[in-house]
Amino acid sequence: MALSEIAQKVGTPCYVYSHRTLERHFNVFAQALDGIPHLICYSMKANSNRSILQIFLQRGGGLDIVSGGELYRAMQAGAAPQKIVFSGVGKTEAEIAMALQADILMFNVESEGELERIQHVASQQGIKARVALRVNPDIDPKTHPYIATGLKKSKFGIAINDALRLFEKAKTLSHIAVHGVDCHIGSQITELDPFVDALHKLKELIHDLRSQYQLPIRYLDLGGGLGIPYQDETPPHPDEYAARIREETEGLDCTLIFEPGRVLVGNAGLLLTEVQYLKRHEEKTFVIVDSGMNHLIRPALYQAWQAIQPVKKRAGQPWVVDVVGPICESGDFFALDRELSPVEPGDLLAVMSSGAYGYSMASQYNSYPRPAEVLVKGAAFAVIRERESYSELSRGENTPLFDL
Numbered sequence: 001m002a003l004s005e006i007a008q009k010v011g012t013p014c015y016v017y018s019h020r021t022l023e024r025h026f027n028v029f030a031q032a033l034d035g036i037p038h039l040i041c042y043s044m045k046a047n048s049n050r051s052i053l054q055i056f057l058q059r060g061g062g063l064d065i066v067s068g069g070e071l072y073r074a075m076q077a078g079a080a081p082q083k084i085v086f087s088g089v090g091k092t093e094a095e096i097a098m099a100l101q102a103d104i105l106m107f108n109v110e111s112e113g114e115l116e117r118i119q120h121v122a123s124q125q126g127i128k129a130r131v132a133l134r135v136n137p138d139i140d141p142k143t144h145p146y147i148a149t150g151l152k153k154s155k156f157g158i159a160i161n162d163a164l165r166l167f168e169k170a171k172t173l174s175h176i177a178v179h180g181v182d183c184h185i186g187s188q189i190t191e192l193d194p195f196v197d198a199l200h201k202l203k204e205l206i207h208d209l210r211s212q213y214q215l216p217i218r219y220l221d222l223g224g225g226l227g228i229p230y231q232d233e234t235p236p237h238p239d240e241y242a243a244r245i246r247e248e249t250e251g252l253d254c255t256l257i258f259e260p261g262r263v264l265v266g267n268a269g270l271l272l273t274e275v276q277y278l279k280r281h282e283e284k285t286f287v288i289v290d291s292g293m294n295h296l297i298r299p300a301l302y303q304a305w306q307a308i309q310p311v312k313k314r315a316g317q318p319w320v321v322d323v324v325g326p327i328c329e330s331g332d333f334f335a336l337d338r339e340l341s342p343v344e345p346g347d348l349l350a351v352m353s354s355g356a357y358g359y360s361m362a363s364q365y366n367s368y369p370r371p372a373e374v375l376v377k378g379a380a381f382a383v384i385r386e387r388e389s390y391s392e393l394s395r396g397e398n399t400p401l402f403d404l
């Protein structure tokens with residue numbers, strides 16, 4: 001499928017995803033875990049388009065959600081509640097009530113306050129809430145600080161030193177059923193050691209919980225975080241990741257839960273954008289395109305590097321350019337001092353590896369409508385989300401009764 005044809009029919013900017021790659025990524029991950037009792041709960045915050053969710057759901061996957069809105073989308077996509085786990089540090093009473101009513105598999109509880117709140121809401125509904133406690137194992141995942149979540153100083157999870165006390169407390173609560181132990185130490189992790197170090201600490205904890213507190217821990221949730229190649233990273237293949245975990249969990253007698261996000265969708269998508277202007281300053285050449293941090297914030301937020309390829313390569317020596325968007329922010333760039341073959345206004349560029357944390361983090365900043373999303377399957381493509389219209393920009397805005 002030619003990207004130029006998609007651009008012509010759908011317009012730019014748009015996200016383009018490959019069905020074949022999405023399917024392959026899921027199958028590779030699932031096959032790596034073959035023979036291990038497990039559930040793959042795709043972390044839908046990476047890309048929550050309904051069609052993407054359904055590709056994974058139809059192949060036996062479940063979902064990891066972090067909000068009531070994600071639960072709503074999960075149900076719309078037809079997810080089985082028994083395959084949904086609910087993570088996140090700020091669950092409101094309403095979100096907890098909604099998830100209890102939906103009868104999801106488990107809450108990943110991130111604090112003592114949340115545990116008490118779930119007990120309270122479950123008692124109001126007269127049911128028992130299944131929970132795992134998300135433990136913070138104090139492991140350095142060696143990734144960007146904004147996506148490291150398992151260090152002592154992180155807001156996520158329950159400090160490992162406080163975990164036994166909270167499990168003991170959870171056991172005494174009338175409307176709480178403790179089913180598991182959970183951790184998620186970060187994202188874009190490119191080595192196995194941090195995963196294995198975390199697993200060692202959790203295994204010790206599970207042992208203590210079973211022997212000292214007679215808690216029947218049935219689920220071990222290892223979170224997500226497996227990295228992908230954006231540039232020259234060499235993250236472990238899911239086969240290597242699974243082999244280590246298989247080895248380490250032999251005889252543990254737990255169903256393992258995985259929450260992969262990026263590794264399933266990241267390299268299955270790109271952002272297609274059109275060059276608007278070339279602008280030369282004394283020290284810089286800017287390639288100004290029709291999309292920016294409003295649609296893909298990773299470079300601005302995480303100093304992330306993503307490959308950029310011209311859809312049709314022009315002859316000539318490469319230039320060194322900044323690829324920037326139209327947004328009124330100096331942080332609005334896709335690439336700085338990047339070698340790029342020559343381009344002209346009207347040319348199409350593909351910002352690669354944009355399937356994860358791309359559209360799902362997009363905003364309407366500067367009042368640009370969010371882009372369309374396109375799914376390619378073989379020789380066919382479908383717009384799986386329409387480009388937003390101008391009228392959607394002001395949807396829900398009211399004029400007050402008092403004078404302005």
Ligand SMILES: *Cc1c(COP(=O)(O)O)cnc(C)c1O
Pocket residue numbers: 043045046064066087088184186187188223224225226259260261262263356
């Ligand atoms: C974001 C997140 C994930 C997914 O992380 P990836 O790096 O995309 O695999 C999994 N679990 C939790 C709790 C998360 O917050």
